[in-house]
Amino acid sequence: MSTTEAAPTGTDPADEPVAVAPVNPPHTGSVATRRLGLAAIVLLALTLLFALVISPPEANQRDAVRLFYIHLPAIAVMYVAFLITAVGSIMYLRKGSVYWDLLAGAAAELGVLFCSFVLVTGSLWGKPTWGVYWQWDPRLTSTTVLFVMYLGYLAVRRLELPPDVRSRRAAVLGIVSFGNVFIVHYSVQWWRGLHQGQTLGVDTKMDGLMLFSFFIGLVAFLTLAAWLLIHRFRVAWLAREVEQMGLAQALAERRAETDATGLVGRSR
Amino acid sequence: MLRDTWLMTVKDLRIELTSRVVMAQILPFGLLILILFGLAISPDLVVVGEARRPVIEEIAPGLFWLTVLLSALMALGRAFALEADDGNLDALRMAGLDPAGVFLGKALAVTVQLVAVETVLGFGAFVVFGAPVARPGLLAATVLLATVGITLAGTLYAALAAGLRVRDTLVPLLVLPVLAPVLLGATQASRDALFADPGVPGWSWAGLLAVFSLLYLGVGMLAFGPLLEES
Numbered sequence: 001m002s003t004t005e006a007a008p009t010g011t012d013p014a015d016e017p018v019a020v021a022p023v024n025p026p027h028t029g030s031v032a033t034r035r036l037g038l039a040a041i042v043l044l045a046l047t048l049l050f051a052l053v054i055s056p057p058e059a060n061q062r063d064a065v066r067l068f069y070i071h072l073p074a075i076a077v078m079y080v081a082f083l084i085t086a087v088g089s090i091m092y093l094r095k096g097s098v099y100w101d102l103l104a105g106a107a108a109e110l111g112v113l114f115c116s117f118v119l120v121t122g123s124l125w126g127k128p129t130w131g132v133y134w135q136w137d138p139r140l141t142s143t144t145v146l147f148v149m150y151l152g153y154l155a156v157r158r159l160e161l162p163p164d165v166r167s168r169r170a171a172v173l174g175i176v177s178f179g180n181v182f183i184v185h186y187s188v189q190w191w192r193g194l195h196q197g198q199t200l201g202v203d204t205k206m207d208g209l210m211l212f213s214f215f216i217g218l219v220a221f222l223t224l225a226a227w228l229l230i231h232r233f234r235v236a237w238l239a240r241e242v243e244q245m246g247l248a249q250a251l252a253e254r255r256a257e258t259d260a261t262g263l264v265g266r267s268r
Numbered sequence: 269m270l271r272d273t274w275l276m277t278v279k280d281l282r283i284e285l286t287s288r289v290v291m292a293q294i295l296p297f298g299l300l301i302l303i304l305f306g307l308a309i310s311p312d313l314v315v316v317g318e319a320r321r322p323v324i325e326e327i328a329p330g331l332f333w334l335t336v337l338l339s340a341l342m343a344l345g346r347a348f349a350l351e352a353d354d355g356n357l358d359a360l361r362m363a364g365l366d367p368a369g370v371f372l373g374k375a376l377a378v379t380v381q382l383v384a385v386e387t388v389l390g391f392g393a394f395v396v397f398g399a400p401v402a403r404p405g406l407l408a409a410t411v412l413l414a415t416v417g418i419t420l421a422g423t424l425y426a427a428l429a430a431g432l433r434v435r436d437t438l439v440p441l442l443v444l445p446v447l448a449p450v451l452l453g454a455t456q457a458s459r460d461a462l463f464a465d466p467g468v469p470g471w472s473w474a475g476l477l478a479v480f481s482l483l484y485l486g487v488g489m490l491a492f493g494p495l496l497e498e499s
Binding site: 093145146148149151152155156159160161168169171172173175176179180183184186187188190191 | 424428429432433434438441442444445446448449452453456476480483487491494495497
């Protein structure tokens with residue numbers, strides 16, 4: 001689309017709007033993502049069916065085991081998302097491409113969302129199994145620290161800084177945070193291991209149908225995560241475009257203002 | 269690089285000598301926190317079991333290290349408040365200082381100040397909580413390694429928010445989760461140093477502190493360049 005061709009000839013170029021709003025407002029959906037979204041819905045419905053109806057209760061935990069069919073997939077999505085953030089951060093520092101930065105940010109939001117989901121489902125599982133919502137279980141404790149750590153990462157992404165400075169700081173944080181995941185996890189595990197003999201796990205035997213239910217849940221959550229990630233990335237991209245469009249428009253308005261008052265080129 | 273480190277350290281310590289912010293404000297703050305812990309946790313509670321120690325003595329290592337963490341946050345904030353005005357960090361870059369040297373210098377200056385604060389706080393905790401010291405060598409090693417870990421990681425994260433209006437609220441959110449392993453390691457190692465606790469491998473925890481410090485030494489030296497480069 002070329003704005004110079006569409007403009008009537010003979011007008012002053014300064015009158016021309018710099019940023020032209022597209023006829024069709026941009027949206028984040030496409031044929032491929034609609035199909036992906038549809039697949040996610042179907043898979044999530046299948047997950048519910050298998051987790052709640054078809055799969056049998058477990059010998060030790062009885063019905064509480066059903067939470068695992070969404071708890072474990074959420075953990076998988078969380079780690080994949082934080083890994084994408086780290087990779088995106090490394091690539092941003094190496095290539096300086098804004099795509100990698102936006103991808104890292106979108107993945108971190110996804111990771112925080114699923115991390116909170118992991119914590120909630122974990123606590124809900126803890127109530128019938130341990131008798132309490134919170135235990136100083138190594139995984140629960142370290143996951144909570146991880147959650148707060150990535151909230152800090154998201155806070156850095158919102159800092160009032162020039163975009164590239166902010167992106168660079170976020171990238172450094174995105175890389176270091178992923179390393180921290182291991183340090184925190186290892187140290188907390190060691191701490192609890194020394195004091196309580198072992199972790200408060202409950203023996204779980206998964207037979208074929210239970211494994212299959214878990215597998216369906218994993219595929220469903222990964223599909224959902226992919227859909228969310230693509231859309232979040234596109235929204236972030238559009239937000240960035242709007243930000244720049246706003247700047248271009250403000251510049252054009254200022255220019256028009258000075259032209260109208262005729263102050264250009266005159267000494268004051 | 270070492271010369272730049274030395275320059276930064278001496279500069280920050282000179283500023284502290286004339287302004288006395290750490291010694292006259294942050295240290296009293298730490299002592300106050302120790303007293304407040306005493307008020308919050310009744311000194312009359314006694315641990316049931318074979319130890320028969322007062323609760324406050326039993327948890328003294330944890331309280332001490334929490335106090336150190338809070339004081340460290342303030343000291344780090346102070347260290348970067350020095351550089352916030354008039355684009356000081358840019359000026360440091362333009363003066364040709366090595367970013368890794370700036371990082372090490374700031375961390376070293378905070379370490380020196382924090383060790384001084386901890387020494388006084390340690391005597392305070394000894395008096396107020398009344399804990400014995402069974403292994404002074406382990407205690408000294410723990411204090412040194414934990415402090416280096418706190419300042420190295422803290423300097424890296426404080427630089428992320430340097431010169432911003434939200435600095436005071438953002439830095440604790442960034443630093444405290446990262447320092448959770450240091451709090452764990454320092455508390456466990458100190459427990460062993462104070463009570464010679466047979467169930468706690470104090471030197472192994474001190475080893476964890478050393479590994480943490482080494483990791484952040486490397487990360488900080490690598491990452492400070494991209495962090496200092498503005499626009």
